Amino acid sequence: MGFENEHIVMLPFMAQGHLIPFLALAKQIQQRTNFTITIASTPLNIQSLQSTMATSSNNNTIHLAELPFCSTDHGLPPNTETTENLPLKQVVNLFAASLSLEAPARRLISGIIETEGRPPLCVISDLFFGWANDVADSLGTVNVSFTTGGAYGTAAYISIWHNLPHRSTHEDFFTLPGFPEGCRFDISQLHPFLRAADGTDSWSRFFQPQISLSAKSFGWLCNTVEEIEPFGLDVLRNYVRLPVWSIGPLIPREALKNSSTLDVSVSRQRAGKKLSFPAEKCLEWLDSHGSDSVIYISFGSQNTISETQMKELAIGLEESGRAFIWVIRPPVGFDLKGEFRAEWLPQGFEERMNKSKQGLLVHNWAPQLEILSHKSTRVFVSHCGWNSVMESLSQGVPIVGWPLAAEQAYNSKMLVEEMGVSVELTRGAQSKIVGEEVKGVIDLVMDESGKGGEMRKSAAVIKEKIRASIRDDDEEKGSSVKAMDDFVAVLLSKRQESSKSSNSIVSN
Numbered sequence: 088m089g090f091e092n093e094h095i096v097m098l099p100f101m102a103q104g105h106l107i108p109f110l111a112l113a114k115q116i117q118q119r120t121n122f123t124i125t126i127a128s129t130p131l132n133i134q135s136l137q138s139t140m141a142t143s144s145n146n147n148t149i150h151l152a153e154l155p156f157c158s159t160d161h162g163l164p165p166n167t168e169t170t171e172n173l174p175l176k177q178v179v180n181l182f183a184a185s186l187s188l189e190a191p192a193r194r195l196i197s198g199i200i201e202t203e204g205r206p207p208l209c210v211i212s213d214l215f216f217g218w219a220n221d222v223a224d225s226l227g228t229v230n231v232s233f234t235t236g237g238a239y240g241t242a243a244y245i246s247i248w249h250n251l252p253h254r255s256t257h258e259d260f261f262t263l264p265g266f267p268e269g270c271r272f273d274i275s276q277l278h279p280f281l282r283a284a285d286g287t288d289s290w291s292r293f294f295q296p297q298i299s300l301s302a303k304s305f306g307w308l309c310n311t312v313e314e315i316e317p318f319g320l321d322v323l324r325n326y327v328r329l330p331v332w333s334i335g336p337l338i339p340r341e342a343l344k345n346s347s348t349l350d351v352s353v354s355r356q357r358a359g360k361k362l363s364f365p366a367e368k369c370l371e372w373l374d375s376h377g378s379d380s381v382i383y384i385s386f387g388s389q390n391t392i393s394e395t396q397m398k399e400l401a402i403g404l405e406e407s408g409r410a411f412i413w414v415i416r417p418p419v420g421f422d423l424k425g426e427f428r429a430e431w432l433p434q435g436f437e438e439r440m441n442k443s444k445q446g447l448l449v450h451n452w453a454p455q456l457e458i459l460s461h462k463s464t465r466v467f468v469s470h471c472g473w474n475s476v477m478e479s480l481s482q483g484v485p486i487v488g489w490p491l492a493a494e495q496a497y498n499s500k501m502l503v504e505e506m507g508v509s510v511e512l513t514r515g516a517q518s519k520i521v522g523e524e525v526k527g528v529i530d531l532v533m534d535e536s537g538k539g540g541e542m543r544k545s546a547a548v549i550k551e552k553i554r555a556s557i558r559d560d561d562e563e564k565g566s567s568v569k570a571m572d573d574f575v576a577v578l579l580s581k582r583q584e585s586s587k588s589s590n591s592i593v594s595n
């Protein structure tokens with residue numbers, strides 16, 4: 088049986104922070120093995136992936152398949168198929184709606200079996216799609232869960248959902264099953280939805296069963312690197328008791344070379360996004376600033392901060408006198424797709440920043456990886472979404488954390504305590520923060536002789552470890568390359584075993 092004819096079906100959750108690494112994973116597996124990959128998602132996500140792939144080469148064996156989905160059937164606004172632009176309180180409806188993909192996914196895989204005469208080698212499903220285990224199992228294949236988060240953050244997040252540890256503490260902190268006793272988590276590191284969770288609310292009703300089902304998968308893939316998260320991987324492996332292959336970073340290889348700035352076409356090949364501001368202009372703006380002088384600020388694809396916080400962040404940035412690029416969206420409580428209003432910022436802020444060239448406000452979406460890889464970028468003020476973390480560290484850029492939701496607070500904790508590459512400015516969209524504190528943290532991280540210099544050195548070490556993990560030459564293979572090879576070999580030997588046993592059943 089020719090292994091080159093193998094087929095893998097991928098089922099990503101509907102969010103940019105998941106679709107981007109899923110597509111990168113598909114490309115990596117495809118380039119390494121020549122397998123056929125089918126990524127299946129809802130129609131609008133498939134359209135967006137299609138436009139992404141139209142700009143990149145070498146994807147002739149990555150197929151896209153639509154799974155029928157109508158957002159209004161699930162109480163979501165019309166044409167809403169991702170978390171982007173969806174207020175956080177409605178994101179839970181999208182999670183619940185994702186359960187409706189089980190039946191079409193099953194039909195899709197059955198169709199593949201009919202055409203190819205055998206089941207796909209495996210299904211790779213999002214960690215949040217535990218239902219894919221049952222689909223794979225009943226159709227004669229295996230499901231592998233892919234966490235688009237890091238090991239530490241994922242371990243903390245799943246343990247919190249399983250155990251709801253805050254329900255049994257009266258303190259401001261809690262310990263977490265799976266983590267050593269001495270590793271304490273603060274109640275403020277729980278998003279208000281999680282703090283209110285008691286097992287009967289709509290978030291718990293989705294996460295608890297889906298994560299438990301994913302813990303029954305054949306194994307897990309994790310978008311991290313063995314050498315940068317030894318502790319997190321230990322905790323995760325002990326907790327799920329499954330093979331966990333760390334195959335990150337899922338970042339275009341062009342961004343991991345030692346040359347300088349990336350070509351702007353990379354962002355078009357990643358998100359299929361229409362950049363609201365020409366990417367070339369961002370890079371020109373960065374070119375006009377000195378090396379290591381610019382602060383980059385972004386809260387990912389789906390989070391935003393409050394109006395008061397936005398004003399204070401603006402005040403702090405202006406008073407710091409430092410150059411910055413800020414990817415800015417309407418604050419919490421406003422239509423995220425709507426026009427940006429100047430009243431959300433201090434009076435005359437954007438004009439002053441444009442005129443003095445101190446700051447560039449990019450509305451909605453920026454070419455993030457290109458900005459991070461530019462020599463002028465010095466530090467990233469980030470919500471600590473895992474893709475942002477990996478992108479920043481792969482460029483040796485230290486982080487100022489402002490975690491907002493999901494597992495971001497645990498990513499931030501790990502960046503501070505385990506890696507020493509970050510300081511946390513504040514957490515949540517409800518915290519009180521004043522401009523002076525923002526300025527204080529900026530001064531701290533820009534100071535090369537103190538904390539800022541230490542963070543930068545640690546980030547440079549992590550960058551080298553990330554780059555070494557993808558080394559793939561005759562002398563040496565990096566850990567992520569070995570993990571990917573091992574993952575594929577294990578699946579193929581499972582396939583051989585099952586075809587041997589079905590042959591022996593036939594001959595008996």
Ligand SMILES: O=c1ccn([C@@H]2O[C@H](COP(=O)(O)OP(=O)(O)O[C@H]3O[C@H](CO)[C@@H](O)[C@H](O)[C@H]3O)[C@@H](O)[C@H]2O)c(=O)[nH]1
Pocket residue numbers: 102103104105107234235236354358385386387388389390414451452453454455456471472473474475476478492493494495
């Ligand atoms: O203006 C922008 C904003 C984002 N991005 C890209 O979009 C992705 C954003 O991903 P991430 O940083 O992980 O943030 P989220 O979109 O918030 O990601 C979700 O998914 C992640 C992976 O599971 C989780 O770690 C986060 O908590 C969760 O919110 C990254 O690749 C960015 O480069 C851009 O290119 N331009």
